[in-house]
Amino acid sequence: MQVDAIVIGGGATGCGIAWDLSLRGVRVALVDRGGLGAGTTGRYHGLLHSGARYAVTDPETARECARESVTVKRMAAGAVTDTAGLFVLAPGDDPGYVDSWTRACTAAGVSVRDIPRADALAREPGLNPEIVRAFEVPDAVCNAFTLCALLARGAEAHGASILTHHGVDRFIKAGKGVIGVCLKDGRTGAALELRSRVTIIAAGPWSAQVARLAGAVMSMSLARGAMLAFAGRHVRHVVNRLQPPGDGDIVLPRGGVSIAGTTIIPTDDPDDAQVTDVETRRIREQVSLLVPGLATLPIKHSWAGVRPLYDGEVKGPRGQDPHLWSRDFTIVDHSVSGIDGLITVMGGKLTTFRLMAERASDAACRGLGIAAPCRTEVTPLE
Numbered sequence: 542m543q544v545d546a547i548v549i550g551g552g553a554t555g556c557g558i559a560w561d562l563s564l565r566g567v568r569v570a571l572v573d574r575g576g577l578g579a580g581t582t583g584r585y586h587g588l589l590h591s592g593a594r595y596a597v598t599d600p601e602t603a604r605e606c607a608r609e610s611v612t613v614k615r616m617a618a619g620a621v622t623d624t625a626g627l628f629v630l631a632p633g634d635d636p637g638y639v640d641s642w643t644r645a646c647t648a649a650g651v652s653v654r655d656i657p658r659a660d661a662l663a664r665e666p667g668l669n670p671e672i673v674r675a676f677e678v679p680d681a682v683c684n685a686f687t688l689c690a691l692l693a694r695g696a697e698a699h700g701a702s703i704l705t706h707h708g709v710d711r712f713i714k715a716g717k718g719v720i721g722v723c724l725k726d727g728r729t730g731a732a733l734e735l736r737s738r739v740t741i742i743a744a745g746p747w748s749a750q751v752a753r754l755a756g757a758v759m760s761m762s763l764a765r766g767a768m769l770a771f772a773g774r775h776v777r778h779v780v781n782r783l784q785p786p787g788d789g790d791i792v793l794p795r796g797g798v799s800i801a802g803t804t805i806i807p808t809d810d811p812d813d814a815q816v817t818d819v820e821t822r823r824i825r826e827q828v829s830l831l832v833p834g835l836a837t838l839p840i841k842h843s844w845a846g847v848r849p850l851y852d853g854e855v856k857g858p859r860g861q862d863p864h865l866w867s868r869d870f871t872i873v874d875h876s877v878s879g880i881d882g883l884i885t886v887m888g889g890k891l892t893t894f895r896l897m898a899e900r901a902s903d904a905a906c907r908g909l910g911i912a913a914p915c916r917t918e919v920t921p922l923e
């Protein structure tokens with residue numbers, strides 16, 4: 542099969558690119574070795590960030606989240622539950638953080654409303670009655686599987702091919718340039734060749750591994766995070782702790798469960814899916830400061846995912862504490878290192894997937910000589 546563009550990875554980023562390119566009239570094929578959302582996307586916490594969490598420590602990401610969360614709520618309404626979010630100062634937390642946080646939120650374009658303690662407790666009866674202060678922010682919950690399905694369906698309706706359970710085994714090259722991929726069907730073992738003018742790697746934490754198959758050297762900084770699901774909806778909002786990002790400081794409602802997380806453990810292995818007893822204890826202990834009922838409830842499920850962060854930002858001055866590693870993203874056009882026809886997108890958050898897809902699609906269109914502008918900001922997904 543010959544297409545204009547191949548997208549490797551069926552997470553939020555890859556599905557977003559397939560949707561974006563197909564709206565621009567590009568013939569695109571998306572491939573994933575598993576199902577849609579099989580990677581980090583299907584293992585994430587579930588939060589469509591307002592940007593408030595990153596306002597102090599990662600202001601550029603906060604600004605992007607503030608803008609993108611508004612767009613995603615509008616264009617992917619079927620995947621989003623607009624719960625709103627509360628930031629809560631727990632007993633013993635540093636009250637001195639509040640002013641710098643509210644100032645940083647305002648600077649990032651995140652609307653913050655100081656609400657009386659009594660109102661917060663009435664709206665969120667499971668909250669710790671000893672909370673000191675509470676603020677409302679426009680956080681929301683996003684179902685990542687629904688999001689990927691909407692994006693893929695929209696792309697297919699505009700002519701895209703979606704090939705799940707097809708992993709990239711190797712790249713087809715002409716000289717040093719990439720002109721396609723060899724795929725293996727994970728269910729039947731059958732081989733398939735796809736040819737394209739440009740190939741985009743959106744393989745999340747596996748991106749460096751996949752790029753290596755094309756001879757491209759990239760380094761990433763991967764970080765695992767664990768999540769716990771408690772049976773029942775014990776919160777109505779996304780409840781965040783009003784402190785610098787740490788372990789077990791968010792709990793949110795998703796379907797019939799309450800999901801608490803997370804941790805951040807540097808790892809070299811994109812398949813690292815372990816949840817240790819230490820992490821489980823740590824999340825439960827920390828999140829119980831916000832919602833005390835979670836201290837003794839049985840855990841229904843636990844799982845982990847690996848954050849696909851990239852090295853450029855991580856090695857910066859804030860590089861030591863992984864909680865402060867930047868969630869910014871980057872687009873690498875490998876023609877700068879002599880490999881034509883190959884682009885990689887790395888880093889970011891699920892919340893910023895649309896912007897990442899726009900930038901990656903812009904780069905692909907430059908290579909294809911296509912001038913059509915991005916339309917995902919104004920085209921609702923149905």
Ligand SMILES: Cc1cc2nc3c(=O)[nH]c(=O)nc-3n(C[C@H](O)[C@H](O)[C@H](O)COP(=O)(O)OP(=O)(O)OC[C@H]3O[C@@H](n4cnc5c(N)ncnc54)[C@H](O)[C@@H]3O)c2cc1C
Nearest residue numbers: 550552553554574580581582585586588709745766891892
């Ligand atoms: C613990 C945790 C909690 C998080 N919580 C949040 C949150 O609440 N809000 C938020 O905005 N962000 C959150 N994130 C970040 C967010 O989940 C990721 O940034 C986002 O999901 C990455 O999506 P992606 O499409 O780039 O990568 P992925 O979802 O990992 O997609 C990559 C895809 O590539 C495929 N692939 C790999 N190798 C191959 C190959 N050889 N051939 C074909 N396909 C291949 C994989 O199967 C996978 O489906 C969290 C991350 C973690 C780890």
